[in-house]
Amino acid sequence: MSSSKTSRRGIERGLYKSLAPAFAWQEKDQGYQEKGRCAQDVHGERKESERRRGGRTPIEIRAASAREGRGKGETKGVIPGGFLRKVLIALKKKENVEKIAGELLSDIAGVLFLEDIEDGVEDVEVLVLFQWRGVIGEGLIGRLRSLKFIQALTAGVNHLPFEEIPENVLVASNSGANAGYIAEHAFALMLAAAKRLFLHDRLLRKGEFRQDIFSKPLRGSVLGILGLGSIGRRILELGRSFGMKVYAVRKSGKPEAGAEFVGTPDDLPYVLREADYLVIALPLTRHTEGLIGERELSLMKRDAVLVNVSRGKIIDQEALYRHLLSNREFTACLDVWWNYPRAEESFRQDFPFEKLPNVIMTPHIAPLVPGYFENMLRHALENVRTFLLWDSPANIVDRKDYVP
């Protein structure tokens, strides 16, 4: 029953399921695309940065020559294979995916989709993927003999089997794509706990008008943040806007503007003790799995609010359940879980969190706003573009964080 024994597959299956609605949504609602501000801003920045580097890059000049050789009619839209360097986007070919790939890559690369892999993938240099299991498989990865760069669409890459990926292949996460929405969700959960919305709403519906149950303020309180990647930094900004004092832990311990304190993982006990609210915004790696266990929980304030919007397994499941059971003023706000249901399965953890009043539960939906898929794809393909043109992609992960 201990969380560490739960198979890794749980997360992968969950992720698989968690990604499916993106596609469902793509089909039924295209109307919100203009809301994808984040990626569009990044897009704007790219244009600026390319301009600053002095117009066309050597590769663009080569691409332009190639286009001239091939005739102008073929230069627009997605060109399936046979054109300069190849990018395989491991998704089904759909209008919105093709459109974004066309905008961001077609002038410098040939783009393939899952439907195209029978045409030959030996010269594919870049693989863009959502999930691995059930999509990539050993057969395919073995055939990608020219692979240099894997770009994930997700901010977390703990679902990739690093042991199957050749060591010379760079892997990039998609950190930053949906950071803003994940931070919004973290604050939604934190504020719902602080203002006891669930308790008051339930009592009021029964006719109980209980003004003796007070709220916790955000202003003046201490917000602990574990991890200062793009999500953690956005949470820091919002915390400052609410007048909170921010105490953070990050691997480097490097100071961050706006934080009262930033420490290394050695300072975790200090931050746990001080935090009125604690948000976990870490990647799930060999080093962070089970980071928050019985001892860590015991250091926290009696009435603290713990928010997890990254990956469930960073917290020890049994330890958290027991802590919630014996500390009724402590609240856990969980968007991420240990076990994810397959399609048609019920949601079920190893411990009955659903019976506890001091938990607020959401089904890994922090980034799921209309347009989020397009956002995510744009953000990822921007990085692929940077890899292809400048060989300096962002968000490269350290494989030693995932395999010994």
Place this chain on the structure above:
Amino acid sequence: MSSSKTSRRGIERGLYKSLAPAFAWQEKDQGYQEKGRCAQDVHGERKESERRRGGRTPIEIRAASAREGRGKGETKGVIPGGFLRKVLIALKKKENVEKIAGELLSDIAGVLFLEDIEDGVEDVEVLVLFQWRGVIGEGLIGRLRSLKFIQALTAGVNHLPFEEIPENVLVASNSGANAGYIAEHAFALMLAAAKRLFLHDRLLRKGEFRQDIFSKPLRGSVLGILGLGSIGRRILELGRSFGMKVYAVRKSGKPEAGAEFVGTPDDLPYVLREADYLVIALPLTRHTEGLIGERELSLMKRDAVLVNVSRGKIIDQEALYRHLLSNREFTACLDVWWNYPRAEESFRQDFPFEKLPNVIMTPHIAPLVPGYFENMLRHALENVRTFLLWDSPANIVDRKDYVP
């Protein structure tokens, strides 16, 4: 059954009840006082402003002479009556109230409490009050023959019977005292609706992992704000931090930094049409009662989120109930109500809001954080001090907004 027929007493009784816990809390928990940042900051600003005005004021010099005449031993703490100008604080004498009054007024005024009114109130110039009914009464107000200034402890003054208050008496609200906490509560409600926390939590507890139910983003969406007093302006600031576009309506129509649009009440239809989220932060006056009725609701987006943290009667009760019933994607987040229960009564509105899934309900608790009462008292007594020393108090209300 229409809301306009509900007696005014409802609110007053409600307010009466809503204030009671403050006193209850004073007795049981003094430990959070250090969190009362707001009032303390204002305090700091006062000292600075007094310094800038060139040290002691003429009244302070007179006060000092009077103290010298009376002997130094009597100059500290609360001096009950007989000392220069008189302030009646219509609260029971309790340690925390006496302490704050001592800090802020004892050097320039004599302070009376409810227990002291038999000693003579004919020369009381300032009345500080929480509730009116059951406390002030006709007998008392008739005896306050020197009254010049009434300072409310609440941000809203709609519970005062202006027809009983002589026209030459200035009335000040306590706008600003708890604006930060009320804005936090508004965002708690707004985010809970945007992220569908209640729906997801309920489904997940039943085992339903529903990632096809998307969230609404805050970033890039339009936040409508009715009223740009201290609460509205704080909501504007937070909205900007979340990346929202702010469209506001205020009486003056005066532009406000950070808002994309500020209009007069004539622009209400435009703001209603554009808003993804609409927060009401208006005082309840003759002009705002029933402001949001059937027509106004019909202009709003199908899936808009309406948040009321000011006074219930600004919305027409029946119109809102019917709108929620026939627009299931519309959400109302209500902290304020039309009817408030007396002690021992059940909470009950004229329409069964408690049966609707698209309402989030809290019992008028937006400002109720530990220390809020001391905050509020400090903020009010700062303004009394300004009245006494400089005759230029803030937050003077226009009595024409309350009586014809």
